[in-house]
Amino acid sequence: MSETELTERELHDVQVAEVITPLTVASAAVEGAGQRMPRQSSRRGIRALMPRWSGKLAIGLGLLTAIVAFGVAGPWFTQDPRDSDNPSLQPPSPEHLLGTTKLGYDVLAQLAQGTQGSLMVGVIAGLIALGLSIVFGILAGYLGGWGDETLSLVTNIMLVIPGLPLVMVIATYFPARSWLLVAFVLGITSWAGSAVVLRAQTRSLRSRDYVSAARVAGERAPRVILVEVLPNLLPLLAAQFLFAIIFAILGEAGLSYLGLGATDSITWGTILNDAQTGQALGTGAWWWFVPPGLLIALLGCGLALINFSIDEIINPKLRIAPENARRQRKAAKAGRGIAGPGLPTATTTTAEGISA
Amino acid sequence: MKFYARRITFYLVTLWATISLNFLLPRLMPGNPADIIIAKMQRQGEVSDTTIRNIQLMLGTGGDEPLLEQYFAYWGRLLHGDLGISVTKYPAPVAELIASALPWTIILVGVATVISFVLGILIGAWVGWKRGTWVDHLVPSTTVLQSIPYFWLALVLVAIFAVNLRWFPIVGGYDVFDFPAGPEWSWAFFVDAVEHATLPAITIVLSSVGGWLFGMRNMMVSTLSEDHIVTAEAKGLRPRRILTAYAARNAAIPSIAGFSITLGFVVAGSIVMEQVFTYPGVGKLMFQAVQNNDYALMQGVFLVITITVLAANFIMDLVYGFIDPRARHNV
Numbered sequence: 001m002s003e004t005e006l007t008e009r010e011l012h013d014v015q016v017a018e019v020i021t022p023l024t025v026a027s028a029a030v031e032g033a034g035q036r037m038p039r040q041s042s043r044r045g046i047r048a049l050m051p052r053w054s055g056k057l058a059i060g061l062g063l064l065t066a067i068v069a070f071g072v073a074g075p076w077f078t079q080d081p082r083d084s085d086n087p088s089l090q091p092p093s094p095e096h097l098l099g100t101t102k103l104g105y106d107v108l109a110q111l112a113q114g115t116q117g118s119l120m121v122g123v124i125a126g127l128i129a130l131g132l133s134i135v136f137g138i139l140a141g142y143l144g145g146w147g148d149e150t151l152s153l154v155t156n157i158m159l160v161i162p163g164l165p166l167v168m169v170i171a172t173y174f175p176a177r178s179w180l181l182v183a184f185v186l187g188i189t190s191w192a193g194s195a196v197v198l199r200a201q202t203r204s205l206r207s208r209d210y211v212s213a214a215r216v217a218g219e220r221a222p223r224v225i226l227v228e229v230l231p232n233l234l235p236l237l238a239a240q241f242l243f244a245i246i247f248a249i250l251g252e253a254g255l256s257y258l259g260l261g262a263t264d265s266i267t268w269g270t271i272l273n274d275a276q277t278g279q280a281l282g283t284g285a286w287w288w289f290v291p292p293g294l295l296i297a298l299l300g301c302g303l304a305l306i307n308f309s310i311d312e313i314i315n316p317k318l319r320i321a322p323e324n325a326r327r328q329r330k331a332a333k334a335g336r337g338i339a340g341p342g343l344p345t346a347t348t349t350t351a352e353g354i355s356a
Numbered sequence: 357m358k359f360y361a362r363r364i365t366f367y368l369v370t371l372w373a374t375i376s377l378n379f380l381l382p383r384l385m386p387g388n389p390a391d392i393i394i395a396k397m398q399r400q401g402e403v404s405d406t407t408i409r410n411i412q413l414m415l416g417t418g419g420d421e422p423l424l425e426q427y428f429a430y431w432g433r434l435l436h437g438d439l440g441i442s443v444t445k446y447p448a449p450v451a452e453l454i455a456s457a458l459p460w461t462i463i464l465v466g467v468a469t470v471i472s473f474v475l476g477i478l479i480g481a482w483v484g485w486k487r488g489t490w491v492d493h494l495v496p497s498t499t500v501l502q503s504i505p506y507f508w509l510a511l512v513l514v515a516i517f518a519v520n521l522r523w524f525p526i527v528g529g530y531d532v533f534d535f536p537a538g539p540e541w542s543w544a545f546f547v548d549a550v551e552h553a554t555l556p557a558i559t560i561v562l563s564s565v566g567g568w569l570f571g572m573r574n575m576m577v578s579t580l581s582e583d584h585i586v587t588a589e590a591k592g593l594r595p596r597r598i599l600t601a602y603a604a605r606n607a608a609i610p611s612i613a614g615f616s617i618t619l620g621f622v623v624a625g626s627i628v629m630e631q632v633f634t635y636p637g638v639g640k641l642m643f644q645a646v647q648n649n650d651y652a653l654m655q656g657v658f659l660v661i662t663i664t665v666l667a668a669n670f671i672m673d674l675v676y677g678f679i680d681p682r683a684r685h686n687v
Contacts, residue, residue, distance in 0.1 A: 164627060168658075171646075253505050281514065293508030315574070322488035
């Protein structure tokens with residue numbers, strides 16, 4: 001977990017608990033102060049948990065906003081996605097911006113409706129996966145002992161059982177599938193990876209002094225988890241939620257492509273499935289099967305770019321190390337470096353200290 | 357030794373859980389799968405009483421036989437290697453169908469995964485080493501590759517390289533007109549099979565390399581700011597030696613430990629992808645089973661896929677225990 005970014009919170013908690021264990025607290029405070037990089041000093045409280053503004057984050061948020069806006073507002077401006085009065089298999093034209101399908105549906109209208117469907121499946125499945133990973137990850141990490149053993153065993157079993165084949169098996173037993181059912185099944189089969197990471201982080205947080213202090217002060221377990229542990233895991237949880245969304249959307253697309261998706265709604269996957277059964281590939285109807293896949297890729301890309309920014313909070317080394325390497329290279333160019341032109345090192349502070 | 361004992365116990369428990377899940381699923385679900393299958397078979401011809409009995413053992417009787425008794429009978433059948441009879445290709449036994457499809461998938465996915473893993477680790481180590489340079493801007497593009505659905509990438513590749521450019525065959529695992537008798541042990545067949553497997557393999561490598569690369573790069577960046585790297589630099593070791601012996605070796609460990617997470621992705625992706633290429637592997641078999649409500653075949657395929665994934669993970673665990681002594685001692 002991010003040691004540098006957590007110091008603000010740790011210091012705060014440590015000050016609160018100072019009465020109880022002054023000795024350890026003092027050493028923790030010194031440690032915390034020592035860990036803090038000079039650049040972080042301006043970022044306090046909740047702002048320390050927010051991503052820094054960067055080009056990557058801007059592009060990611062832009063992509064996400066555009067796609068969500070298209071899904072929410074799109075269906076209002078396009079024709080009925082189930083209106084088959086149009087001529088079939090028309091290439092893109094001013095009348096049908098993305099052409100029509102074999103059955104005469106307008107592809108743009110289908111895409112707008114499909115965006116809505118896929119996003120809803122993604123968000124619901126993401127929420128379910130998030131909830132389960134919190135229960136199995138944080139609880140296991142916090143409890144330790146037998147509770148941990150049992151919960152971890154379930155997590156590890158779910159981790160190695162391949163998810164999609166299991167989802168396929170479950171889906172086959174339901175002749176009619178609502179999008180909620182699909183989201184539910186995707187959610188309950190995709191939480192294990194996050195739970196493993198959360199458990200490891202919780203275990204490391206649990207042994208911090210400020211958590212021990214809260215426990216010694218007589219706080220109950222639920223309060224310690226919610227107030228002391230959970231806030232420090234927020235960036236990680238956000239990253240995992242975004243990851244779960246894209247995982248569920250990819251899973252839904254694959255499932256629908258095989259004809260096992262929701263039977264009551266249009267999603268990106270069902271459009272691709274229609275394109276497959278309608279021989280879009282053989283007839284060269286690229287406007288039918290390219291846009292849905294492209295949207296999935298763009299959404300995934302947008303969410304991943306946001307995750308990059310979050311990653312740099314969770315693991316500050318990812319941000320600090322390249323920055324340091326860059327600074328040192330600049331210094332070497334200006335003739336101030338000690339390492340010469342060759343090696344990028346991560347020890348800017350010492351290098352700067354000597355050269356200054 | 358305790359490390360290996362623990363891992364083996366874990367995989368045995370997982371295997372038991374999978375098989376029990378396979379037993380419970382059809383019994384928990386609405387409807388009566390066994391009756392549907394028996395009705396389907398009867399439309400295709402005479403069905404013997406033993407067959408009916410076997411299907412009921414597999415999918416639930418609908419009668420009032422105690423669940424525990426059904427469970428033991430189910431295990432009995434399984435231990436005899438009997439996975440039931442397929443409806444899709446009646447009366448072929450499921451085990452035989454899977455046995456003929458499994459090598460295709462294992463070789464394709466196995467070779468593609470190894471290529472992708474090695475490529476990802478090597479490029480990831482290099483990109484991590486070059487941190488703070490222009491190479492950093494390439495890192496986000498790997499996630500684009502990762503977010504592309506396997507089957508969609510396959511569709512696009514087929515449209516470009518097979519339909520338009522005609523560089524690769526469009527469908528199948530081998531040319532059925534050149535080899536009407538099926539697979540054979542000859543050089544010509546091998547070349548033909550490789551030609552057919554190239555595009556599917558490229559699909560898998562392109563879609564999965566990003567994950568390995570990204571993970572390795574991040575670990576590399578973290579490892580390079582550790583004290584032992586500074587010490588190595590201070591000793592005046594050559595950069596190449598620091599890169600290979602000090603940084604990359606340590607940074608690669610989590611990639612091996614996290615193998616199971618990524619392998620799950622690859623297996624899921626290739627199942628759907630096989631459908632695009634009509635590749636004669638287990639993915640296509642699974643798809644046929646699902647389309648025809650062939651529950652016995654479907655469950656057999658699921659079981660075999662899971663066991664294969666477990667085996668791959670077990671091997672990686674052994675490798676992990678071998679290269680990282682901490683894993684063996686901190687049990």
